[in-house]
Amino acid sequence: MTFNYELDFDNINFREQPELYRVGRGEQGVLLVEPYKSEILPHWRFKTPEIAKESSEKIYQMYLDYKKAADFVGMDMARKFLQMGYTRSRRYANYKGGRKYDEKGEIKERTLNEEKAASAAIFMEKWKIVREDQDYLKLKKEHQKKYG
Template identity: 45%
Template sequence: MSDPVRGDVSEVDDGPEYDLNFREHPERYRHTSDERGAFKISPYKSELLPDWTISDLRPAAEAARTIHDRYREYREAGDFVGMDVAQKYLQMGWTRSMRYAKYPGGQKYVDGREREPEVWYDPEKRRIARVYRFHLDRVRGDDAYERAKARHRERYGED
């Protein structure tokens, strides 16, 4: 029997991951280097999503700081899943705001064809992206994150 939570986590289809508390069941969490699962991994989505925004610079900068602070709280608690999901929210802030910085309305594709990016179509979104990237780089450069990721993989048999 395959484990749908440890496999690819769809961002569209509802699934059992909505009914699972990953803090209580970290063995069911599968690390991925992308943002997959950020909106489905409970209880972290409830703890991080309300703070996440890329709307305007001031609230986005506060959101990035708050999410980074949460990352540190998860690190202090030895909670790799929380650390990893917080990292995903910082990464998502960076990638989403960069898309809006380069493409009008954030629309990378028109009629199924990729648009040419504009050089800083939206300068405020570029500033937001840089704020998120600042915090994301600190998480990615944190030796504690790398050690926790290695322990999680070793403990739960990930590749």
């Protein structure tokens, strides 16, 4: 099922109404789903490998806390932030200023920023742990079966 962008995100607490949450694909809804966005976003950083390491470890710990609380939506949102840490770091590693397209809409020349590539690798490590976690996969399947 795809992520439902038609919901009134300003007035839904997904911790209280997890039945409204849809996993979607990739990072869909990562900056919409409250209260998780407000809990996780302040810790999401990737400017340097040191910052990325601290950030990914904090978000992974939040994932474990959500898991302990049997909060699948929180677990999935932490997964999305880890994934977004990887994808955004890669974007900055591959394109100066993190912009893939120029003013004309054409793809800019690729570069390689080693520092951002290292940040991406750090996020990838935690993202992989989460997306392969058997408890996460079980809860994801149950949530999708129950709610779509």
